[in-house]
Amino acid sequence: MSAIETIEKGGITSATGFSAAGITAGLKPSGAKDLAVLCSDRLATAAGTFTKNVVCAPPVTVCKGKLEASEGIARAIVVNSGQANAATGVEGTQNALRTADEAARILGEEAKHVLVASTGVIGRQINMEKMVAGISEACKQMSPDGGDDAAKAIMTTDLIDKQIAYKVKLSSGTVIVGGMSKGSGMIHPNMATMLGFVTSDAAVESGTWSKIVKEASQKSFNQITVDGDTSTNDCLIALTNGASEVVADTQEDLNLLTETVTKCCQHLAKAIARDGEGATVLLEIKVSGAASDEDACLVARTVAGSSLVKSAVFGRDPNWGRIAAAAGRAGVDFDESELDIFLGPHQMMQSGQPVEYDTEAASKYMVDASKGEYMSGEDSVIITVSIGGGSGSGTAWGCDLSYDYVKINAEYTT
Amino acid sequence: MSAIETIEKGGITSATGFSAAGITAGLKPSGAKDLAVLCSDRLATAAGTFTKNVVCAPPVTVCKGKLEASEGIARAIVVNSGQANAATGVEGTQNALRTADEAARILGEEAKHVLVASTGVIGRQINMEKMVAGISEACKQMSPDGGDDAAKAIMTTDLIDKQIAYKVKLSSGTVIVGGMSKGSGMIHPNMATMLGFVTSDAAVESGTWSKIVKEASQKSFNQITVDGDTSTNDCLIALTNGASEVVADTQEDLNLLTETVTKCCQHLAKAIARDGEGATVLLEIKVSGAASDEDACLVARTVAGSSLVKSAVFGRDPNWGRIAAAAGRAGVDFDESELDIFLGPHQMMQSGQPVEYDTEAASKYMVDASKGEYMSGEDSVIITVSIGGGSGSGTAWGCDLSYDYVKINAEYTT
Structure with missing residues (x-):
């Protein structure tokens, strides 16, 4: 029997210590859910992979800066759909920073530990009044059962929400790896248009976690393509918070953990390809x-x-x-x-x-x-x-x- | 007034000394024209640009070999549509060689001076009985008015035949540059799926002609894209036979001639893009x-x-x-x-x-x-x-x- 098992109805909040919410903040004209907040109960080791497009959206630039400033530590991520906050200039950057600030204030966290991601139409400013009210509401609603709502709130033209979680038995205990993603059109290697989020409750050293996430993303998100277009907003952010109190540091455990994170990313990436705009297979x-x-x-x-x-x-x-x-x-x-x-x-x-x-x-x-x-x-x-x-x-x-x-x-x- | 003028209803046989025919040899199930022969009344300076696809069709390999063996001299080109003669192995190479041999025999020309090109479905062998009979018939029908038929015979999913010719006044007289092309799907830079043929009656030194054709093709055929796919068969072949008795050797004349060949290739390339499969604009x-x-x-x-x-x-x-x-x-x-x-x-x-x-x-x-x-x-x-x-x-x-x-x-x- 494989050491890796699928968790039924698992997702981004399956790992210990993670809460999430997905609400309608009014950013999408359709009235569908459009704002997700994901939060760990403690600071987590964070790794990210971002779009290589020269035209890169403010949330991407802001995330890169925060991950550098925090030396790879984060606690929460705010994700909106509706507007990509791309090609939005200085105002777009201010809005991305303010989004993180608002969430940080409510969570009582340093701003550098709150990451942001956006997806949707390019070149439109986010309605910050709705965003600020939405963050407040989402933070209220956050719960360990909120993964499903969060996965739905990050969808754009996706037909189906994309979530999965696995548990894996390491030498000193069981850890959980879960995630959610959104995709549809514009999916291409090198972090093309997609958002992916992975959480884990393993305790992993920061540099090791970065390596694991990089390898997993190369064998998954970088190997999917829907139409060859890459986006201004693509990112994969992975947090591991150690809440399982299981330390992964032996080579064997790290191999197993890497396999699990890769499996998780491959499921999320394949789900994006399968749900490519108009796809039938x-x-x-x-x-x-x-x-x-x-x-x-x-x-x-x-x-x-x-x-x-x-x-x-x-x-x-x-x-x-x-x-x-x-x-x-x-x-x-x-x-x-x-x-x-x-x-x-x-x-x-x-x-x-x-x-x-x-x-x-x-x-x-x-x-x-x-x-x-x-x-x-x-x-x-x-x-x-x-x-x-x-x-x-x-x-x-x-x-x-x-x-x-x-x-x-x-x-x-x- | 520009030194370059469009020739009404001009095409591949507008330049002095060129004849062509386009007939139904029975290679296409539809019964549409599928075999073109283009011939100069004398040996011509020849230059070609070919697909960079690793999987490259026998006619491409054969043409490259002939242009090398003949040091850039050719008299005729046989082009079929219906089968691309690609991924056809040794038999495909033999068929490409035999096609050239047959035309050379009828024209009383060395085989190395007859080039070949194919377009159509990949992986099917050409019916050589029909091909041989067709070459014989096409050679009989060849005439200086045959350009239009030839342009129609090289079409596959093209909706419209693609032809143009220009005359340009050089310092010592007027020369003509004309051409035909076929395209539709699979058009992409680096000689993606398309066939292009250019003729001229200027007298140009071989190395200079190669440079002119290369420059023209870079600014035209290499800058069009229909769907990003490149083909196994793409080629541009350009012949200039000197029949106008106008020698192009001053820098000014060569610049004008380059401009004309480029204009010709750009028209033919744009016509391919405009006629991309399903295109409306x-x-x-x-x-x-x-x-x-x-x-x-x-x-x-x-x-x-x-x-x-x-x-x-x-x-x-x-x-x-x-x-x-x-x-x-x-x-x-x-x-x-x-x-x-x-x-x-x-x-x-x-x-x-x-x-x-x-x-x-x-x-x-x-x-x-x-x-x-x-x-x-x-x-x-x-x-x-x-x-x-x-x-x-x-x-x-x-x-x-x-x-x-x-x-x-x-x-x-x-």
């Missing part, structure tokens, strides 16, 4: 035989991001030629005569040559996957690509490209 | 203020290729935030506070801040462009981006992302 691209893991990951991402591959999957059309073409333009050198491609169990290309396969069965494989139960593992179209004899491997996730993607994105602000 | 992204032209070109291509920008334009939705986000993720460093964005005449962002603009008028600007006459210059949505005080500038072209793109690509092989 999850795409999983497994690449092996590369010279390095980096090369394999790059090929996997390129195939997962190809509009032609994505359209073909939407059409349940086993068009392996597009998979080969996408692999070939990834910027990774390989010998075409060593290229093997499988769609699910159906081999379509061997040593660079097309092989006979049952077109109808291959198409049916994709139809069946699209009918698989949501996030069950049975709802993925799996494409396996081998590009040579190297030991490098990597996986990326994406989704198909449907009419609805275009519809949603043609009508977003208007 | 041409996108033109002009970037200035960059540290270098390369940086500006990269930002322009990234904005032109953003699915979110493309969807917004399809929705006639002036969503400048997506333009800013795409510019920011291009991999070019700039100061966000120096970012200016215009949509047509409407300024949307100044110094990194959103500015007030008339949303309805901006939306109407895009509606009007979509109604503009095809390739008139009035049918483009022009986005102007300035990223700083540098002197680097560049332009890229693309198209919007519509329901029809998805429809066409979801149902291509089945």
Whole structure:
């Protein structure tokens, strides 16, 4: 039996000592929940990964500054949906700082220990009157059962909230790792548009926690793509507060913890890909035989991001030629005569040559996957690509490209 | 008055000494024209630019080899549509060679002087019986009036054939530059899926011609994007045969000739972008203020290729935030506070801040462009981006992302 177990209905507040709330502050015209506050009962070790976009939103800049000032310590995070607070200039920065200040004041915490994140429409200022009132209300409502509300409050065009939690038995006790995320359009490697939050109650040294979070994010959030666009606001913030009183410091425990955080991030990242705007099925691209893991990951991402591959999957059309073409333009050198491609169990290309396969069965494989139960593992179209004899491997996730993607994105602000 | 004039109904056979034919060889199931032969009445100086995809089709490999063997001399080009002859292995290479051999035999020419290009479905072998019969028929039909038929025979999902020709007055006489292209889906920089052919009757030294063609292709075919996918078959081949007996060797003449070839390639490239699968309007992204032209070109291509920008334009939705986000993720460093964005005449962002603009008028600007006459210059949505005080500038072209793109690509092989 695996040391890692899924916690039923688990999420961002499953780990000991974490409370959250998700409320309607009135920032979204729709009246849906739009403000989440997440808080630890004590200071937590914090690590973050942020968008690499040159045009980067004030909350991102503010978070980076706070994590530096606090040397990786935080207690709470305020997240709003509705406005991304991006391209909002000095006023946007002031609003991000004030958001943190307000929460800090209510929580009786130093401002540098309160982080902020925003998602939504770019270029609109947040209504700070509503924000301030909302923070006050959310802080009142915070509870260890508030994870579900929080996960709902950070959604934008997401159809489904994204949450998960695991418990893992370390040598000196059990710790919990949970999280929530939001995604939909504009999802791409290098922290493309998504927000991810992870909590844990393990006691981990700060530098070690940063390394764990970085590795987990590289194998998860950095390997998903919905449409190739990266956002101004992407971030993953992970807090571990030690409330379990279980110290993770042996190599074995740290490996197990890393595996758990990675599993948690992969679930949250895959859920984002599965819920890509207009998506009807999850795409999983497994690449092996590369010279390095980096090369394999790059090929996997390129195939997962190809509009032609994505359209073909939407059409349940086993068009392996597009998979080969996408692999070939990834910027990774390989010998075409060593290229093997499988769609699910159906081999379509061997040593660079097309092989006979049952077109109808291959198409049916994709139809069946699209009918698989949501996030069950049975709802993925799996494409396996081998590009040579190297030991490098990597996986990326994406989704198909449907009419609805275009519809949603043609009508977003208007 | 400009020294460069458009030739009405001009194309690939406008330049002196060029003949062509475009026939139905039966390679396309539809029965549409699918085989073109282009021939000069004498040996011509030849230059080519080819796909950078690792998975590269036999006709590309064969052409590269021939241009090397002939030291940049060619007389004819055989182009088929229907099958791309890509991922077809040794048999595919043999078929590409045999195609050239057959045409060479009929034309009484050395095989190394006959080039080949293919476009269509990947992974299917060409029916060589039909190909051989077709070459024979096409060679019979070749004429100086055959340019239009040839341009039609190279189309795949293109809705409109793409041709243009210009005459330009050099110091010692007038020369003609003409061409044809095909595109539709999978169009991206670095010789993404497209075929382009250019002919000229100027007398130009071989190395100089290569430089001219390279410069022209960088400012045209390498700056268009439809969906980010690059193909296994992309190529631009340009022949100049000296039949005008006008020698271009002074710097002034060479500059004029370069300008004309660039203008020709830009027309052919823009026509490809305008005719991108499902496109309803041409996108033109002009970037200035960059540290270098390369940086500006990269930002322009990234904005032109953003699915979110493309969807917004399809929705006639002036969503400048997506333009800013795409510019920011291009991999070019700039100061966000120096970012200016215009949509047509409407300024949307100044110094990194959103500015007030008339949303309805901006939306109407895009509606009007979509109604503009095809390739008139009035049918483009022009986005102007300035990223700083540098002197680097560049332009890229693309198209919007519509329901029809998805429809066409979801149902291509089945």
